[in-house]
Amino acid sequence: MIGSSARSQIEDLIESMHRMSIGNTPFVQVEEGIFAKIEWKNRFGSIKDRPAFYMIYSLREAGDLDNRIIIEASSGNTGLAISGIARMLGLKSVIVLPENASSATKQLILSNGSELIETPAKTGTEGSIKVVNEMVSAGNYVWLNQHSNTKNSDAHYYTTAREMAEAEGKPAAIIAGIGTGGTITGIARYFKEMDPGIRIIGVQPSPGSHIHGLRNAFSSKYRGIIDRYGDLIDEIVYVNEDQAKAEIKRYYERTGDLIGISSGANLFAARTMKERYGKIFTVFPDSGEKYRDELDFLKQ
Template identity: 30%
Template sequence: MAMPQIHDTILDAIGNTPLVRLNRVNRGVRAQVLAKVEYMNPGGSVKDRIGIAMIEDAERSGRLKPGGTIVEPTSGNTGAGLAIAAAIRGYKTIFVMPDKMSDEKIRYLRALGAKVVITPTAVEPDDPRSYYSVSKRLAEETPNAILAGQYWNQANPDAHYRSTGPEIWRQTAGKIDAFIAGMGTGGTISGTAKFLKEQNPNIQVVGIDPVGSLYTEYFRTGQLGPAFGYKVEGVGEDFLPTTMHFQYVDDVVQVGDKESFVMTRRMVREEGLFVGGSCGMAVAGAMRWLRAQNWDESKTAVILLPDSGVRYISKIFSDDWMRENGFLESEPISQLLDIRPRAVISAKATHTVAQVIQDMKANDISQMPVVRDDGTLVGLITEVDLLDYLLSGAGQMDHQISDIVSSAVATVGPDTSIDALTEVFSRGQVGVVVDESEVVRGIITKIDMIDYLANKA
């Protein structure tokens, strides 16, 4: 007879979140890419793990007394984790949040019974108006109150050392080569990485940092450089928390707001994972790092996705908000190809110089992709290549083009944003569009782009 599976409280449902394979946003990456989906926690984020951990630590130490009040500066998710645990343990909560946070987060915390105080974002950490300073003052002024202290409380990384790390090790059966996560308080990446590296020191740990945070500069130089504003929530810092342990981090990748939010929207549309902005940031940074490694199928990377997109409906998933902030993703390249349908005029490496010149003249084109019999890309031949060959003094019209073909080709996918072509054109190249099988589907030049944009205006 089956045993009943009943939790005493919702706190017992925290953890053991699923590991899900990514299949589409990781095109071009041969390594297996897995996502640790933390929005499956009861409060909707990875911070559920540290909420109860910090409360239990405060109870054990005697800092938190029955009926007491928990005060914390939070971007929202830690507040939710604390509020859920506090509701069950009988504590009151006061949360201090920067004004850049979404309305959904603020309303959610208030729905959980918390008092929420909003402070300005664009102030220094030691400014009396900052959310760090205000929360400290409220904790001092409120009777029987404590600061939970996610930025200094080692119960934060310890929670991940005891839960997140072991879960990933178990779920991958120890076959993990990289752990990749965003860096906020540093607790998630530090605690998880510490455990994983104890199992296998060769596991690469990669921190993803928003442009504007000072973590990247500190990791590279050991200096705390300037920080400036950014829109992605819950990651990056303008000071160095003591819960951020860089000795467990092997590399850091910095990602901007637009790249983060565009990937966030792709995650739900292409992978069915309704995640928040810091998740998009983590995935975008991970893809960039993994492509640089050029790992094969034998390697496995795990990306931690901290929270749900539910709390960003009014922002990242609002076309109006994205447009107002200049973040709305451009159309995919496939749309440009659809509007300008034309056959791909290609050459084979066995074609002669005379044949290629004749085809270029007949079709009024100045470059041709060179393909194999199955349509996959070999390289590109341009009128400049042909001119240089003929001017070399050894040029012969019946010479095969195989040794003239250039392999320095800028390839893009049909789903790539049109914005990506700007960098291609700035290098004096054209964009050769190839599908997942490397079959050539089109070629895009500067005049194609100009014509497309002019017709849209």
């Protein structure tokens, strides 16, 4: 339970988020028994707008951003969200991300006025985090540290999950990709309080696969959120790139909407689980527009 003062602060934060056109995204039945949050409807195009705003707002309210530069390691969407929010709030930011992040994402980060630092693709987000660690120790930076910052998970507890419940009640299972662990643990915390029997299923890339925004967080040394809340995850489903992209193609041909690669992975996992659970909630973290160069079926 939280006190009335803390609750009032959270409601003020959520109201500020909504004024920036973040949150209150559509929650739609994408096929029988599967409901998805359409998160590319957030202002900067992804589900990462929510925790980025929550983390930055909380630091600003505490006075911790005065004359300092925000820095974060990202695989793409969080960096884009931070750069856009920082620009709107008149703050400086540095985004560190692997060089194989989508070119569209990198261009948008630069257009927001952020400094962009690229790290070798082979070291993944782990390599980017290492660079941030080194820079923070030597400069006037505030590291949001999305992989360990509990505000990341809180953003989904107080907004994403609540919006789902208000729209469609409760599911039998929730399926979400695991990157930092913020999305799945925030949603899990909310719904497990509602009904501990709701099944929480995480989606991770199959060994050797690269799916933007997802990683095997349990084997990472940067897994603060997973260490704290990971026991709420009941099961893991592994999805490879081909399966995710085939789902994107199928969905695009049926609806005309181009979903992102992690969205395709979530939908693949949800469809494989549909008969077992009946009613499933998931998220579409972003659209496929940034990944057009990787989707061969669009070139045919």
